[in-house]
Amino acid sequence: MADFPLRIRTSADKPYEEAWPRELSRRAKSGELLRIRHGCYVDAQSWGQLEDEQRYRGMLKAMTSTARRPPLFGAETAGVLWGFPRSDLPPDIQVIVPVGSGRKSSNGVRRMTSPAGEVSAEAMGCGLRVTGKIQTAVDLCMIYDFPWAVAVMDRLLNTKPLPAESRKRPVTKADVEDLIALLPSGAKRRKVRRVLDFADGSAMYPGESLSRVYIAELRFPAPELQYRVMDELGLAAVVDFWWKDHALVGEFDGRGKYQKPEYMQGKTVAQVVIDEKNRENRIRATGKNVVRWEWKEATNPQLLLRELTKAGLPRINRRP
Known part of the structure; x- marks a missing residue:
């Protein structure tokens, strides 16, 4: 876990200066500092720019720094x-x-x-x-x-x-x-x-796991995970879901591949979109159909039901 990016100020910073705790309190009242836990202060403006998870982690570090x-x-x-x-x-x-x-x-x-x-x-x-x-x-x-x-x-x-x-x-x-x-x-x-x-x-990824649970609850056949699609050039793609009996590939499209550096690998969003399109074309060229869904379908069984039904995937009579 990356360390909390802001400095947390406490009375322990200057243990021999009697006026230091009052100075922290005064700067908090003026709005310069923000008290995030008893005796723990951070720069108020910088705190306001943090994401919720960073703030949560800051609270944990503050608690650790002041605990006996x-x-x-x-x-x-x-x-x-x-x-x-x-x-x-x-x-x-x-x-x-x-x-x-x-x-x-x-x-x-x-x-x-x-x-x-x-x-x-x-x-x-x-x-x-x-x-x-x-x-x-x-x-x-x-x-x-x-x-x-x-x-x-x-x-x-x-x-x-x-x-x-x-x-x-x-x-x-x-x-x-x-x-x-x-x-x-x-x-x-x-x-x-x-x-x-x-x-x-x-x-x-959670979108894959949630989708897999709802695929089972909706009584669709269980897919094979992380299936390797091969063509005349070699490995065309490793896909999230594969239904062999129906020649159907399922792909969960999380936003991460268009936002997170570990997925983009230095590419622009436009380049990532083009690469994804070329990848899908190679998959389809092998005679397989492709159905894609996003977060809203992965978290809503009825929306996922609609997408998989439109793609021609049949439901089975008994619950898996």
Whole structure:
């Protein structure tokens, strides 16, 4: 995780200057500084230019810098730090405390014990402590609804490193099952196992995972993921979904490929669009049809139903 870009000012910056805390308070009242947590201030104008996730991470760093003991962030907060998929930012800061600690939630901080029992902790590069990535994924599967839980588990099992990782430590379904077995109730174990059974590490992006869940719920045939389309020139494309019996390719078009540097690879938006068109032409030249959908269809089963039906994909009688 990249460090928080703003300097956080606290009374500890000048511990021997009695007037320093009053100076911080005065500058906050004037609007120059903004207090983001008790005793923690940042430049007000710069804070206003940050995205919501950057502000959330700033709150975590402020909490860490003023805590007597470094907090252990868990659940949805840990999900943000690891970079797992989510529908939105958490409504509060979630920290893991020992069972029977007696520490209560307050001031936007929810103190909770881990549903998985014994807690594994890891240190992020910026000094934040967080629950291990497998435990975080299991905890999220008990919080999120099924589609978003699948998106988390798919991402955990995928071979590409999470945003917080410098290199990937591969995770298998057996690794996850070891932690599921420690959950304290049968209902929790069944809920997470259902997610794990459906999960497929071939899917990495949430739009692909959500689409896959709704494809199953809508009783369409299960697609093959990350299918390699070959033509006379070699590899034409690796596509998101492939239905062999219907010669149909499905592609989820997230906005990332037209906005994020890791997808654009130094190209302009116009170049990316042209490359995508040429790629699709090569796919169609092999005799395959192509259906594309965007985020609004990936998050709305009825819209996805419309697109796949228009593409000629039949539904099956029984639920997969």
